Amino acid sequence: MAKPDHKQQQVYTGSAADVSEEILTPGKIAWRRLKKNKLAIIGFIILALLIFGAVFSPYLTPYEWNETNVLNTNAPPDSEHLLGTDSMGRDTLTRLLYGGRISLTVGLVATSLIIFIGTIAGGIAGYYGGKIDNIIMRIADVFMSMPFLPLAITMVAIFGASIYNIMMVIGILGWPSLARLVRGEILSLKEQEFMEAARALGIKDRNQIIRHLLPNTMAPIIVNGTLGIATAILLEAALSFLGMGVNPPTPTWGNMLNAAQHMYVLQHRWWLWIPPGLAIFVAVMSLNLVGDALRDALDPRLKE
Amino acid sequence: MGKFIARRLLLQFPILLLGVSILLFTIFQMAPGDPLAQFISQPGMTVEQVERIAESYGVHRHPVQQYFDWVGSIIQGDLGVSFEYRIPVSEAIGYRLFPTFLLSFSALILSLVVAIPAGIVSATKQYSKLDYSLTTFAFFGISIPNFFFALLLIFLIALRLGLLPISGMTTAGVEYTPFWQAIDILRHLILPMIVLGLSSTATFMRYTRSSMLEVIRQDYIRTARAKGLKERVVIYKHALRNAMIPIITLMGFQLPVLFSGAVITEQVFGWPGMGSLMIDAVYARDYNLLMGINMFLAFLIILGNLLADIAYAFVDPRIRYD
Numbered sequence: 001m002a003k004p005d006h007k008q009q010q011v012y013t014g015s016a017a018d019v020s021e022e023i024l025t026p027g028k029i030a031w032r033r034l035k036k037n038k039l040a041i042i043g044f045i046i047l048a049l050l051i052f053g054a055v056f057s058p059y060l061t062p063y064e065w066n067e068t069n070v071l072n073t074n075a076p077p078d079s080e081h082l083l084g085t086d087s088m089g090r091d092t093l094t095r096l097l098y099g100g101r102i103s104l105t106v107g108l109v110a111t112s113l114i115i116f117i118g119t120i121a122g123g124i125a126g127y128y129g130g131k132i133d134n135i136i137m138r139i140a141d142v143f144m145s146m147p148f149l150p151l152a153i154t155m156v157a158i159f160g161a162s163i164y165n166i167m168m169v170i171g172i173l174g175w176p177s178l179a180r181l182v183r184g185e186i187l188s189l190k191e192q193e194f195m196e197a198a199r200a201l202g203i204k205d206r207n208q209i210i211r212h213l214l215p216n217t218m219a220p221i222i223v224n225g226t227l228g229i230a231t232a233i234l235l236e237a238a239l240s241f242l243g244m245g246v247n248p249p250t251p252t253w254g255n256m257l258n259a260a261q262h263m264y265v266l267q268h269r270w271w272l273w274i275p276p277g278l279a280i281f282v283a284v285m286s287l288n289l290v291g292d293a294l295r296d297a298l299d300p301r302l303k304e
Numbered sequence: 305m306g307k308f309i310a311r312r313l314l315l316q317f318p319i320l321l322l323g324v325s326i327l328l329f330t331i332f333q334m335a336p337g338d339p340l341a342q343f344i345s346q347p348g349m350t351v352e353q354v355e356r357i358a359e360s361y362g363v364h365r366h367p368v369q370q371y372f373d374w375v376g377s378i379i380q381g382d383l384g385v386s387f388e389y390r391i392p393v394s395e396a397i398g399y400r401l402f403p404t405f406l407l408s409f410s411a412l413i414l415s416l417v418v419a420i421p422a423g424i425v426s427a428t429k430q431y432s433k434l435d436y437s438l439t440t441f442a443f444f445g446i447s448i449p450n451f452f453f454a455l456l457l458i459f460l461i462a463l464r465l466g467l468l469p470i471s472g473m474t475t476a477g478v479e480y481t482p483f484w485q486a487i488d489i490l491r492h493l494i495l496p497m498i499v500l501g502l503s504s505t506a507t508f509m510r511y512t513r514s515s516m517l518e519v520i521r522q523d524y525i526r527t528a529r530a531k532g533l534k535e536r537v538v539i540y541k542h543a544l545r546n547a548m549i550p551i552i553t554l555m556g557f558q559l560p561v562l563f564s565g566a567v568i569t570e571q572v573f574g575w576p577g578m579g580s581l582m583i584d585a586v587y588a589r590d591y592n593l594l595m596g597i598n599m600f601l602a603f604l605i606i607l608g609n610l611l612a613d614i615a616y617a618f619v620d621p622r623i624r625y626d
Binding site for chain 1: 319320323324327328331332334335336443444446447448449450451452455456458459463470560563564565567568571572579582583586589591594597598601602605606609
């Protein structure tokens with residue numbers, strides 16, 4: 001959420017006068033703006049905690065994620081199992097932490113794939129223009145005319161439900177909006193003087209795109225990527241919740257929620273479905289907070 | 305303007321449909337497994353019978369030939385036969401159309417009714433406590449997974465408080481008069497409508513707020529205030545009309561989003577619409593039905609975008625199309 005602009009501006013004019021010797025690079029300006037945004041800091045901290053939990057999940061609890069215990073099934077939370085156990089006596093907290101690994105990885109890899117395809121397609125379309133642009137953007141239009149979730153479900157049904165297929169499907173369906181964004185940026189950058197200089201110097205097409213154009217589109221890509229991870233996490237969770245995503249016994253936040261489709265579990269075993277649901281919510285919310293804050297911080301039009 | 309609409313309708317519309325059909329067909333061609341397996345495995349099937357079925361479904365023909373057969377029959381309104389239900393796909397979709405439309409449209413209306421006034425208030429009282437609570441709510445709305453929100457509502461309102469039914473569209477096995485029948489459907493509709501409408505509400509609210517904020521900084525608003533118009537007239541007559549222009553485009557995009565999102569909502573609430581039909585089709589590996597539903601949804605999306613474009617051109621006189 002945007003902090004009041006006028007307040008930020010007041011603070012900046014003050015601090016700019018104090019450190020008038022210091023040269024403010026765009027990166028420094030963005031960092032200063034980001035530090036001022038309390039909600040973004042909260043988002044960062046929550047994300048850091050979730051990532052910490054995911055990375056160190058084996059060391060944080062005394063149980064294995066697939067360790068069953070037939071003598072202690074469906075146990076409510078107690079001092080032994082902080083979030084209780086599931087129908088096979090597995091520790092919910094351990095599975096929650098481990099599930100974070102899978103969910104966050106899927107989000108990260110799928111988004112990288114979107115950025116990879118989207119930047120290449122958008123870069124080529126924007127740089128060359130004309131027929132190539134037309135063809136690439138019409139293909140993007142076709143992809144954007146597809147019903148996202150139903151098609152994702154269909155593709156998973158056809159290619160099989162696995163972590164890799166989920167990442168691939170999200171990547172294949174998600175690239176067009178990023179390609180449009182990159183193309184738009186490049187179209188306007190292309191007309192600027194530094195690109196005229198690059199052309200005059202006879203720099204190769206490939207180098208013009210990779211070294212001179214794409215670095216200038218980084219800001220919107222970073223913002224879009226951050227928000228994209230949130231979308232990817234939601235999509236993976238939705239597919240797994242429907243039983244069409246990552247297969248059990250591998251835990252993800254989505255397929256842990258799948259248990260709550262049974263009314264009995266929903267009504268009497270809150271510890272099985274509320275924690276993973278909250279985990280998704282908190283992860284997505286902090287990514288959205290950080291993404292929004294980055295958008296404000298990286299916006300060059302907001303001059304101080 | 306006429307030219308613009310004609311170009312959209314006659315050129316862009318068919319090209320997108322063609323592209324979507326090629327993409328869908330290609331995806332389904334990659335499906336592993338023999339479509340005839342279920343017939344071969346039936347007891348008492350002779351080789352000749354299987355051959356005859358293969359012939360009637362056209363499975364041995366070249367994929368390009370198959371594609372044209374498929375498109376040809378789609379144009380005639382024939383989406384093939386559902387393996388699972390043994391009825392034409394168009395019929396299977398037809399049965400489920402009303403519940404999905406009912407759910408999606410009520411969710412859309414709910415979200416507009418809530419989001420637009422909230423967005424206006426948020427913008428006119430920027431940085432007030434109310435603005436902060438509304439933007440927080442919007443953030444909550446775009447971040448919470450809709451199935452988790454659905455489970456929470458079922459748990460709290462249906463199971464704990466027992467206020468509303470848990471699932472379905474009607475109470476099974478009870479005969480009602482038409483009036484009570486409508487009330488019964490309405491009671492079943494409330495929870496799924498809220499769940500499906502939540503993220504749209506949040507999206508509309510954010511757009512209305514930012515669009516309104518941009519408009520009230522314009523010179524013509526200052527002029528309107530300067531000539532002594534009441535604040536109410538300035539906001540609701542001069543500012544709102546202009547701020548609503550982007551919302552119209554957004555509506556064109558949101559309706560298909562609602563249709564797609566309905567898949568999960570319908571599944572959780574056992575709502576008998578296209579979404580739950582689709583989940584059934586996935587479990588039954590009913591590819592004809594899946595293909596039909598995807599094609600139908602893509603058609604709706606392209607149509608929605610087209611209508612939004614045209615509406616946009618009508619509403620915004622600044623846009624000139626050559």
